[in-house]
Amino acid sequence: MNSAYILSLLQGLWATVVLSLLTFLFGGIAGFIVALARISRNWAISRGAAAYIEIMQGLPLLVLMGLCFYGPSILGYDSLSPLTAATFALTLYSSAYLGEIWRGCIQAVAKPQWEAAECLGLTRWQRMRAVILPQALRIAIPPTVGFLVQIVKNTSIASLVVGYAELSYNAKIINNATFEPFLYFGIAALMYFAICYPLSVQSRALERKLNVANR
Amino acid sequence: MSPIVELKDVRKSFGELEVLKGVTFEVNRGEVAAIIGQSGSGKSTALRCMDRLETIQGGSMLICGHELHDDDIDLKSLRRDVGIVFQSYNLFPHLTVAENIMLAPRMVKGMKQRQAREIADTVIAKVGLREKMDCYPEQLSGGQQQRVAIARSLAMEPKLMLFDEVTSALDPQLTGEVLRVMEQLAADGMTMILVTHEMAFARKVADRVIYMRDGKVHEMGSSDILRMPATPELAAFVAESAEH
Numbered sequence: 447m448n449s450a451y452i453l454s455l456l457q458g459l460w461a462t463v464v465l466s467l468l469t470f471l472f473g474g475i476a477g478f479i480v481a482l483a484r485i486s487r488n489w490a491i492s493r494g495a496a497a498y499i500e501i502m503q504g505l506p507l508l509v510l511m512g513l514c515f516y517g518p519s520i521l522g523y524d525s526l527s528p529l530t531a532a533t534f535a536l537t538l539y540s541s542a543y544l545g546e547i548w549r550g551c552i553q554a555v556a557k558p559q560w561e562a563a564e565c566l567g568l569t570r571w572q573r574m575r576a577v578i579l580p581q582a583l584r585i586a587i588p589p590t591v592g593f594l595v596q597i598v599k600n601t602s603i604a605s606l607v608v609g610y611a612e613l614s615y616n617a618k619i620i621n622n623a624t625f626e627p628f629l630y631f632g633i634a635a636l637m638y639f640a641i642c643y644p645l646s647v648q649s650r651a652l653e654r655k656l657n658v659a660n661r
Numbered sequence: 662m663s664p665i666v667e668l669k670d671v672r673k674s675f676g677e678l679e680v681l682k683g684v685t686f687e688v689n690r691g692e693v694a695a696i697i698g699q700s701g702s703g704k705s706t707a708l709r710c711m712d713r714l715e716t717i718q719g720g721s722m723l724i725c726g727h728e729l730h731d732d733d734i735d736l737k738s739l740r741r742d743v744g745i746v747f748q749s750y751n752l753f754p755h756l757t758v759a760e761n762i763m764l765a766p767r768m769v770k771g772m773k774q775r776q777a778r779e780i781a782d783t784v785i786a787k788v789g790l791r792e793k794m795d796c797y798p799e800q801l802s803g804g805q806q807q808r809v810a811i812a813r814s815l816a817m818e819p820k821l822m823l824f825d826e827v828t829s830a831l832d833p834q835l836t837g838e839v840l841r842v843m844e845q846l847a848a849d850g851m852t853m854i855l856v857t858h859e860m861a862f863a864r865k866v867a868d869r870v871i872y873m874r875d876g877k878v879h880e881m882g883s884s885d886i887l888r889m890p891a892t893p894e895l896a897a898f899v900a901e902s903a904e905h
Contacts, residue, residue, distance in 0.1 A: 562751035565712055566765035566817060567740035576764060580755045 451620045451630065458616030459637045461529075465601045465612060466641075468533045470594060473540030480545025485552060495545065502542030507600055511535040511607035528611075532604035540597055547593060551586040552578060591649035595642045613637055665690045665725055665821055665852050666711065672719030673706060680706045682876035683720065688869065690820075693853045695863035695884075698873035699898065704856045707873070708825050711854065712745045725820050741769070744814030745823040748830050750806040752798040752813070758785070759794045762813045769817070777816075784812040788842050804835030808842050815846075822846065824855035860887060860902045872898065 483495035502510070515531040518524065526534065555578050563573040605615030617634035621627045664687035673681040680703045688694045696704045709715045711724050713736060722729035725742040752761050762784060763777040772780070785791050788808035790801075798806050807827055814822060824843065828836040840862050847853055847866050857863055863870055864884050872880040872895045880886055880895045890896040 558747060558749055558751045559753065561714060562747065562753070565714070565740055565743075565745045566813070567737055567769040568765065569737075572768050576768060577753055581753075584755070 448624075451624070452633070454616045454620060455613065455630070455633055455637065458611060458613035458634070459641075461610065461612040461616075462598065462601050462614075462638075463641065465529065465532055465536070465604060465610065466594075466598045468529075469536040469540055469597050469601070472533065472537040473544055473597070476537055476541030477544025477548060480541050481548035481552060484545060484549040499542045499546050502538055503546075505539075507535065507539050507603050508607060510539055511603055514538075515608040528604070528608040531608045532601070532610045536597065536601065536604075539600075540593070543593055544590065547589050548582070548586055551582040551589075554585050555581045588649050588653040591645055591652065595645050595649075598641050598645070599638060663690065664688060664723075666694075666854065667723040668707070668720070669722070670720035671707070671710065671717050671722055673703075673710060673715060673717050680876055681710070681717070684873070684876070684878055685720075686869075686871055686878055686881055688852065688854060690852055691850050692868045693847045693855070693866050694869040694871060695867035696854065696856045696871045696873060697858070697860070697863060697898070697902075698879075702873040703876040704873045705825055708745075708823050708854065708856050711821075711823055712743050713739060714745075737769070741817060742820045743823060744817060744819035744821070745825065746807070746810050746814055746827050748826040750798070750803070750810045750830075752806055752810055754798050757795050757797055758790070758801075758809050761798070761809060762816045765813070766816050780816050781812075784815040785809075787815065787845070788812045789838075802835060803831045804838045807831065807839045811839075811842055811846075821852045821854070824853065824857070826856050826858065828857070828859060858902070860899065863887065874898075 480495050480498065483491050484499070486492045486495070511532060514535040515526060515528070518526055525531075559577055559581065560573060563577040568576065601612055602614035604610040605612055605618065609615070611619075613634050617630050620630045624630065666686075666688040668684050668686050671681050671684040672679070682703075684703070684707055686694075696707065698704045706715060710717050710722065710729065713729055713734065717730055720730070724739065727734055727739045727742070729739075752758075753764070756764065759778070759781050762781040763772075763774070766772045766777040766780055767774070781794070782791070785794060788811055790805060790808055790812070793801060793805060793809070798809070801809065811822075811827075827843075828839050831839065836859070840859065843853070843855070844862075844866055855863075855867075864887050867884050870882060870884050870886055871878055872886070872890075872892075874894055880890065880892045882891075886895065887899055890899055
């Protein structure tokens with residue numbers, strides 16, 4: 447085992463974390479907008495959001511990455527940097543899934559809650575903000591964390607298409623030089639596990655806690 | 662005395678099913694009206710129409726000066742004037758009792774925290790739950806939750822209160838505490854319309870009893886009609902209710 451290789455893996459790990467965090471952030475914001483659009487009373491907005499979700503969920507992430515990376519230059523624009531392209535593709539991908547998860551959570555809040563808030567005179571947005579979203583949030587945490595774990599693992603697809611030097615990419619490069627796949631992919635696997643496992647544990651703990659609170 | 666609630670030939674259908682087939686009645690300011698009748702007679706639907714949770718398809722409905730059959734109705738001001746309490750309480754589970762009560766005064770009336778708190782203190786005293794202000798709904802019994810729901814409605818200082826079978830989900834021993842609160846409200850002069858199965862309560866508190874049957878008002882009058890029904894259907898209904 448070579449310390450330079452380990453350092454390279456750690457750099458890859460850092461790149462994975464960066465890409466994951468950027469995806470959480472932008473995918474979360476976009477997903478929230480998608481969820482709100484999905485439940486809009488405006489037919490066109492709601493159908494548009496549904497179509498967006500269908501398309502994004504119907505495309506393999508690999509293809510989406512390719513489109514984001516090569517697409518701009520094909521259309522005659524400057525090509526995106528690998529990190530930007532990967533973040534963009536993962537944001538599109540996760541916003542569709544998070545949007546659908548959160549739409550379900552918002553609609554899972556009992557309808558009488560809407561009615562009660564409506565009868566008190568709250569506007570639609572006030573109802574959403576003060577009554578529905580706080581309750582939807584409790585329901586949303588477990589599936590959201592579960593999806594974030596998938597995002598962390600899916601960042602590895604970025605290495606295949608856009609050549610973003612994240613954990614899998616660096617492990618592959620090192621293996622090409624050392625021909626010790628078991629060792630270096632094994633270490634990479636442990637590193638992924640080190641990120642995902644705490645998230646999963648946290649998710650389960652939250653689920654237990656929220657189930658108690660949910661009566 | 663001018664009527665605060667005026668229904669004229671109100672019609673409402675859900676798809677093919679006609680639930681209200683021309684309902685006509687009035688309720689005056691300060692009156693307590695009890696709507697009774699079998700399940701499926703349209704009484705709850707009629708009540709929900711009064712707060713425009715359902716829209717009517719025919720006839721006219723005047724509630725606190727608002728024309729409910731009007732498409733351009735100012736819903737916000739209607740809901741300032743009308744409070745409604747549901748069978749299932751519908752308190753907000755993520756908020757404390759105080760927060761539940763203060764939410765609408767703050768958001769709808771734009772009150773400051775202190776002002777809203779004063780109102781909350783007043784209304785919670787009316788329902789006798791001052792010591793529960795910082796509890797969450799789940800920590801309260803059904804009867805207590807329903808009293809909080811009444812307080813939450815009162816905090817908006819409505820001119821008319823609607824009660825939709827508010828004791829139907831409660832054990833008999835918890836029903837009494839909710840009915841006592843409602844009785845006090847009636848004594849304070851609140852205009853109230855209640856859909857109820859509590860015949861004894863209707864007899865005691867209601868100024869006007871409206872017996873609905875098959876989407877229409879079948880018989881209406883003072884609470885005396887419960888003692889001396891004019892129609893055989895109401896007589897049968899009263900007898901049936903007395904058995905329970």
